[in-house]
Amino acid sequence: MTWARSNGSSTANDEDSRMGVIRAEEAVRLAEQNDRAVITVAGHSSDVRECAELLAMLGLDAGRRHKIA
Numbered sequence: 001m002t003w004a005r006s007n008g009s010s011t012a013n014d015e016d017s018r019m020g021v022i023r024a025e026e027a028v029r030l031a032e033q034n035d036r037a038v039i040t041v042a043g044h045s046s047d048v049r050e051c052a053e054l055l056a057m058l059g060l061d062a063g064r065r066h067k068i069a
Contacts, residue, residue, distance in 0.1 A: 038062045 038060050045051035055062055 034060060 037058070038055065041054050041058065041060065042051050042062070045054060051062075
């Protein structure tokens with residue numbers, strides 16, 4: 001989408017601000033979803049090696065922790 005912005009347009013800045021909030025909320029949601037998936041995989045794994053293999057196959061990162069201030 002192309003924006004026709006004029007100097008001092010608060011509408012475009014408001015839109016950019018809203019999109020930033022939406023992106024931040026989505027990052028939190030995805031981090032929580034990843035954490036739930038890692039816990040589920042760990043709970044169904046027979047040992048640490050199997051857990052690591054399954055996490056790698058699924059593209060999940062057990063060490064990734066996001067802190068949102």
